[in-house]
Amino acid sequence: MATASPVTDVDARHDYLLRLGDDSLVLGQRLSEWCGHGPVLEVDISLANLALDLVGQATLLFEEAGDGDKLAFHRDVLDFRNCLLVEQPNGDFARTIARHLLYTTWQHKLFQRLTQSTDRFLVEFASKAVKEVAYHRELASEWTIRLGDGTGESARRMAEGIDWNWRFVPELFEVDEALQDLIGQGIAPDPRDFEDEYRSAIAGVLAEAKLEQPADQRPILGGRRGHHSEHLGHLLAVMQFLPRTYPDATW
């Protein structure tokens, strides 16, 4: 904890905890939508496990930022700071895997660097979470390769999945003033430092999957400022319904 920091730093740190936490929470909620609907039992369990890892990460980050339940269940769309990629609908299994590959490859590289942060909480958090994310990234890569280099239909669906999610990649490397401030203090890693590494890692998986890398599209930004796609509102409505309707409910 940076107890002696000026107020602006505390705000920037709080905002950063929400960015990381909202990414994990929203992606975890998305994956949990597969529960009971997975293409096969084994994949159903596997996706639910990934979802639980992510919700666990969000819990740690929110508890550090304040009242975890309040942050998860009592904020509106505009207050969420997740990137647009993680809120995109599941689509079919291939599109879910494409989203997971593109996000967790980034998250893995970020968390690896976050273990060197000057912020003690973030170091402890990242040291635990980086192992979970390494598994997510490997699993998503394995599935991308199998579907891409599989049947005609699986290859077509995998290519469509990558295409759909591709325009949300540039946002992952966006650095605004708040983030720049934390980078300056050594609290947050600069994502631009690993953009080349990220792009060649993704290119490697796509090549092994015998998939074309999509042409760069017009990037869509804004999630970190609370400008979300319509999809996030629907996701939050499902996720927040119960605690908002019965505020004192316990289980």
Next chain:
Amino acid sequence: MSHDWPLWEVFVRTKGGLAHRHVGSVHAPDSELALRHARDTYTRRMEGVSLWVVPSAEITASDPEQAGELFEPAESKIYRHPTFYNIPDEVKHI
């Protein structure tokens, strides 16, 4: 989809020094994903430190019809059981 996938038998070593034990089976398209499915299905609650997966089709099983000739002859040979020794309390996993 899973109908096309072969079945794999899963063995988990619960801690160093113990043998891998059969815990169940998973469907998977190949051995690498079978390991991941086994991890996600059978070691969610810290049950293991090591995993084996074996194609179920590679297992040769004894014929239940032959159970009599295979196993009954052992029934009358009580002297084969080491029941005449006292096992110290400190010795586990026997």
